[in-house]
Amino acid sequence: MADDSTIEGRGPVTTLATPIRLDFDFTPGIAQSVFLRGLARGRFMGQRCPKCGKVYVPSRGSCPTDGVPTTEDVELANVGTVTTYCVVNVPFAGQSIEIPYICAQVLLDGANLSFMGLIQEIPTDEIRMGMRVEAVWVDEADLTPSLASVKYFRPSGEPDADYESYKEYL
Amino acid sequence: MSPAGRTVRPVSIASFAQMQNVRRDDEHNEVEMLMPVVAEVFGTIGITKDDVDFICSGSTDYLIGGPFSFVMALDAVGVWPPRAESHVEMDGAWALYEAWTLLQEGEVDAALVYSFGRSSLGDLREILTLQLDPYYLAPLWPDTVSLAALQARALIDSGKSSEAEFAAIAARSRKDALANPKAQVAGDRSVDELLRDEYVVSPLRRHALPPITDGAAAVVLAAGDKARQWSDKPVWITGFDHRMETHSLGARDLTSSPSTAKAAEVAGVHDGPVDVAEIHAPYAHQEVIVREALGLDDSVRINPSGGPLAANPMMSAGLIRIGEAAERIRSGQAGRAVAHATSGPCLQQNLVCVLEGA
Numbered sequence: 001m002a003d004d005s006t007i008e009g010r011g012p013v014t015t016l017a018t019p020i021r022l023d024f025d026f027t028p029g030i031a032q033s034v035f036l037r038g039l040a041r042g043r044f045m046g047q048r049c050p051k052c053g054k055v056y057v058p059s060r061g062s063c064p065t066d067g068v069p070t071t072e073d074v075e076l077a078n079v080g081t082v083t084t085y086c087v088v089n090v091p092f093a094g095q096s097i098e099i100p101y102i103c104a105q106v107l108l109d110g111a112n113l114s115f116m117g118l119i120q121e122i123p124t125d126e127i128r129m130g131m132r133v134e135a136v137w138v139d140e141a142d143l144t145p146s147l148a149s150v151k152y153f154r155p156s157g158e159p160d161a162d163y164e165s166y167k168e169y170l
Numbered sequence: 171m172s173p174a175g176r177t178v179r180p181v182s183i184a185s186f187a188q189m190q191n192v193r194r195d196d197e198h199n200e201v202e203m204l205m206p207v208v209a210e211v212f213g214t215i216g217i218t219k220d221d222v223d224f225i226c227s228g229s230t231d232y233l234i235g236g237p238f239s240f241v242m243a244l245d246a247v248g249v250w251p252p253r254a255e256s257h258v259e260m261d262g263a264w265a266l267y268e269a270w271t272l273l274q275e276g277e278v279d280a281a282l283v284y285s286f287g288r289s290s291l292g293d294l295r296e297i298l299t300l301q302l303d304p305y306y307l308a309p310l311w312p313d314t315v316s317l318a319a320l321q322a323r324a325l326i327d328s329g330k331s332s333e334a335e336f337a338a339i340a341a342r343s344r345k346d347a348l349a350n351p352k353a354q355v356a357g358d359r360s361v362d363e364l365l366r367d368e369y370v371v372s373p374l375r376r377h378a379l380p381p382i383t384d385g386a387a388a389v390v391l392a393a394g395d396k397a398r399q400w401s402d403k404p405v406w407i408t409g410f411d412h413r414m415e416t417h418s419l420g421a422r423d424l425t426s427s428p429s430t431a432k433a434a435e436v437a438g439v440h441d442g443p444v445d446v447a448e449i450h451a452p453y454a455h456q457e458v459i460v461r462e463a464l465g466l467d468d469s470v471r472i473n474p475s476g477g478p479l480a481a482n483p484m485m486s487a488g489l490i491r492i493g494e495a496a497e498r499i500r501s502g503q504a505g506r507a508v509a510h511a512t513s514g515p516c517l518q519q520n521l522v523c524v525l526e527g528a
Contacts, residue, residue, distance in 0.1 A: 029199025067248020
């Protein structure tokens with residue numbers, strides 16, 4: 001059957017795969033280097049805004065509210081509060097953690113910015129807002145300037161934080 | 171009603187700042203690169219972020235290889251309390267056009283425009299391939315230098331230019347760059363010497379290529395009372411337009427730039443004499459094409475800053491042309507200047523801005 005939309009009888013082209021790969025270097029900058037080097041020492045390092053006094057972890061070198069450089073390095077506690085969370089039940093390609101698992105925003109004591117962490121050593125139905133957690137680090141020999149140095153967070157055993165103490169960070 | 175491209179409400183380039191252009195800034199992230207530039211552009215006219223009503227930026231995530239870098243870059247300004255903000259995935263010259271349009275409408279009186287480009291973090295020649303049509307061209311991975319070389323070859327074949335002229339443009343640019351402390355590449359080499367450079371992609375020798383540059387720039391635009399309050403000698407935008415050509419390189423005559431010619435006509439380049447032109451022609455041969463499209467004669471001083479052959483931070487080099495042209499007027503070296511910006515492969519998109527002193 002004559003069909004001028006086909007090429008050599010193989011039918012029309014319906015899809016086209018054009019693989020693209022680009023490699024990039026990453027420049028963390030002065031402020032994020034403080035954070036990353038802290039992780040290599042098993043410490044959370046942030047920076048304080050000289051104007052509003054807020055502590056960002058990790059800091060990108062400026063206060064996003066005031067637009068001024070954050071120059072004072074601040075070491076933060078190893079413990080914090082779960083401000084919000086989600087339980088992951090959906091499998092996806094490249095998943096390295098067994099489902100279900102808990103992903104949470106953790107506000108470290110002394111910080112004014114929460115960041116995402118994995119919560120382990122607790123049944124998924126017991127996670128809650130306000131839960132106090134502590135960071136569990138990899139063995140000292142395995143510490144690197146990367147968030148991979150933090151294995152996960154687990155309940156610290158302290159009583160839950162008062163809602164008022166973290167409601168600003170939801 | 172005013173014709174398209176001409177100013178309805180006078181808007182001035184109130185302030186301009188740029189980072190020291192470098193081959194690679196390993197020390198700072200994007201926010202840290204931008205903060206001193208933003209501080210300078212406000213500081214030189216004694217204002218703060220609270221004095222601008224609108225912010226517009228130009229950048230592309232493709233250079234950094236990370237998503238939403240333009241959102242994080244806003245941390246360099248500090249947008250609290252919240253204000254109107256926009257971004258273009260274009261050179262900052264187009265961000266300036268968007269801000270200028272808003273000022274034309276009279277809803278705001280002052281705007282901050284900034285742009286940044288980390289050209290050094292990946293393979294720039296390959297990254298720029300991704301701006302091509304994704305079905306027919308990009309999968310073949312023609313890199314940006316090779317495409318520019320095809321254009322240069324076509325220009326030589328047309329009889330409009332020569333390798334010697336490319337070398338003369340490079341020699342003039344880098345000599346002028348000696349007087350520009352922010353330039354990345356400067357030097358005094360003769361045309362004969364340059365013509366002994368090796369080809370990168372024939373017929374383009376090393377000197378006809380722009381440097382790979384990390385950089386950032388910022389401009390404050392002001393209208394009405396603020397324009398006069400912030401400057402004794404305001405530099406006014408009197409015409410502004412941008413045009414683009416088809417993305418299909420095979421459908422274009424690469425030896426001419428009808429989009430530049432149209433933008434120049436609409437912006438009123440020929441309504442008066444032109445003292446200085448800052449042309450964003452990253453490759454030496456492209457200056458020949460743009461100069462012809464702008465209709466500039468030999469009396470016009472081209473790229474006194476050294477132009478993009480002296481520093482070519484992606485996404486910023488066009489905005490820098492506008493800033494440099496404005497500085498020539500502010501310093502009294504020029505009364506009327508033209509700034510040009512380009513984007514896309516082989517001069518696909520072009521913007522023309524006419525500036526005049528008070």
